[in-house]
Amino acid sequence: MSNPVLYNYDLDENCYKVRLLLSCLGIEAETIAVDVFPGNEHLSPAIRAMSPKGSLPVLKQGDLVLHEAEAILAWLARSQKPDKGFLPNDPDTFAHVMMWLAFSARELDVAVRARVTAMMDAPGDIDALRSGAREALRIMEDHMTRQHFDDVEYVAGARATIADIALFPSFALSRDYNIDHDAFPALRRWARAVRRIDGFITMPGIPDYH
């Protein structure tokens, strides 16, 4: 089977989720750069033929074309290296992963928008977006606080799943939209655990410590 093709913009956190999982799975992908800012290339007919809203990332493998990061993460985890456990089969853990993927797509959307408003000139009420993002991060903080009471280091259990991959960027990049990490001790501990996953890579805005 040929390598998957990823339509990618390096500064897009949803594209980073896919790059991060590909790296953790040890899969090579062919990457096609899309000039989102300032080029607006994601709104071109070629991209919109694959992703109607022009949202990135888009992943292609043969005839299969996927958009929405959460779907791509699930497909990669299930089809490429299922033994790595990023999408567990156990029904309870599977459901928790789904719950946090939905949270990532819905509640954390304000965090994604806060960042592009703060950094890339996208329209939006930055104060309202930031306040919504903080609310979502607090829910994650409360959840990880409970996990840590049981010495559980990841969102859906003792091992990293695609839920961790999906939630990580909004916290790791929160300083881009002016929310510091001061008020989130449980998320700081969790972010250190995410950084320990084999194959972990960063993106611009998420520092490499060396």
Place this chain on the structure above:
Amino acid sequence: MSLRDWYPLALSRDITPGTSAGTRVEGHEFVVWRDAGGAAHIWEDRCPHRGMKMSFGFVRGDHIACLYHGWQYDSEGQCRHIPAHPDLDVPATIRIARFAVLEAGGIIWGCFNEVDGNLPRAPELPAATTPVRSLFIDCPAQRLTALIADIPFEGSAPNVTTRTGRIVGITLGDNVLIAAVQPVSGSESALHLIATGALESQHLKQISTWSEQLRREVEALTSKDNDGEIAA
């Protein structure tokens, strides 16, 4: 700065060796970090080079490094290494202001003045405590301290047993808690919660749920206070 008193800054548990975090007291920014040997440090949160927050940086051994250009400081606050000038004998004037630190009751406390021999009396807390969590709340510290008793736990009101400065003793059902209140800024506080004795995970979760309700209700009341002020 006249913050010559002991302020609670973090649960000791939450600043593990080799990590750092930013914090504020009355709006002043500090970095709390722990070296690989386990000693906690509280410094001004500012690299003298370009003003970058040291809390964005990272700890290696007994040094903390600035994220911006990698300047490394030893535990005395003295800059020891500038990567762009690896052979430079770094001048003694390049250093970061340090503040007094102590750990009591599983909480890191800082006293903000020049480091000298005249420190206020250390906070008195029991030796055997279990850390619960730190909670950040949009409410001035004094108001928060007054409101703690008003948020019921499983239907009954908490019993505030002691109030000594920033330390509030609370009986919550069968649990004996201590809340240390950090005045983050004029409008924000942090509540560092510990329990006396050992607690099981199930009880820690109940206390955590109570503290989240406390945050919701206190913020709703504070927001009402603020609306009232605007209306007046």
